[in-house]
Amino acid sequence: NAGVMQNPRHLVRRRGQEARLRCSPMKGHSHVYWYRQLPEEGLKFMVYLQKENIIDESGMPKERFSAEFPKEGPSILRIQQVVRGDSAAYFCASSATGQPNYGYTFGSGTRLTVV
């Protein structure tokens, strides 16, 4: 039973380009969460999605960032016109219930470097 799969593991983009990060949740999980981690810091919540719905996007920057979780396929975190400050590790987690006290499963992350 594969865990949460994120790809790519590493992504390099030039300033102004678009970055697309993909997350495939664990089998049977319909709740997906995206977090961002800057070096030497804890994870910061970005967005919580269920299939085809954004439930909580309170942690998403107001511009350039968007997320989706279509009926078929992985969840996508999209960053348009990337800037150097977007360089970070982006982690996806999934759960079966949407209740965090039952535990999340995290992926290994995508490390975005903006040059």
Add this chain to the structure above:
Amino acid sequence: LAKITQPISMDSYEGQEVNITCSHNNIATNDYITWYQQFPSQGPRFIIQGYKTKVTNEVASLFIPADRKSSTLSLPRVSLSDTAVYYCLVVPDDGYNKLIFGAGTRLAVHP
């Protein structure tokens, strides 16, 4: 949400027991205490969760006093591979939908 305080860093040696204490003075009645572990270049991994008293699994033990204003994660006989960041989280059991991470405790285990 409860305010979390835990040491920024700790050092230990192989074979020792490590106790990491977390303070959560304003924990609410329906909050659970949860610990995650994060190795470099990996996502966090759930270690243990408890509500009160003591919980033990194959990885760690979690001690929670009666007032629940603090908790202690105990790692028995650590090895070099236990070097990681350990996050203490307080998670409401009322449909709250996200985990809030602090800076965590960086544990370094030395030979």
